[in-house]
Amino acid sequence: MAQGLVLPCASCGQKNRIPPGRLGDRARCGKCQQTVHEPGAVVAIDRDDELQSLLQGADVPVLIDFWAPWCGPCRAVAPEVAKVSARHASDVLVLKVNTDVDPTVGQRHGIQSIPTMALFRGGSEVARTSGSRPASAIEQWMTQALAR
Template sequence: MNSDSLHLVCPHCQAINRVPTSRLDQQPNCGQCHRALFTGQPVELTGTTFARHLERNDIPLLVDFWAPWCGPCKTMAPAFVQVAAMLEPQFRLAKVNTDTEQSLGAQYHIRSIPTLILFRGGREAARQAGATTAQDIARWVRSH
């Protein structure tokens, strides 16, 4: 990567796109599937797609580790969607269902849900457990 462009993984087809930094705010599309690289929605990740987004995106990745039976997770879900619209394209927001992706939950030592982990450069930069508001999530992310 050079400072004039970023690699971004398409949330739809998983293709890696090189996007000039000057075009980030211009709603860039994927060069392969031609769909929007940013949708204002968190991306649902699996074990396979998680690794690709973690390793190949040049923007920070914020992941919500959650489960469908979790009350606080359900409460925080709309706030996480709201934050996606606020933080894109500077951040990629994603969700990992720890019931279906148990190996990811174990790999990242998820002990309570929801847990937010902010990754920068493929490494964990910050972690926060518990449900919170969209404004608090955005403030927390920007502080790290």
């Protein structure tokens, strides 16, 4: 079992560990005291190495929304993904990965269309879906995938 989740501080870059069971709590950077993670907030990840670290260190399932700013359906699904994140603040980590920032992310995960959502548990992908959909449909898909 992992020893928590390590999130980089957006302000100073310091890596901060969030202990297991505390994902639903607000986390502050140990160095600069800025907020590292708000409960229920979607975490934006820009680099493949950060993503791989989060996937390997997560004690909870991880939902990744692969997107790009020029993609209309990606922008349409963003508020729905945020609703899912807020509703599952303590039991699922929701990440947003802009595939234009670091193309190796999309290549590593075989992203051929966006928006694509992938669900990971224990560092391994358990399900994938593409397209825009309401929060209720995302939650239903996620629940079914995690029940397998």
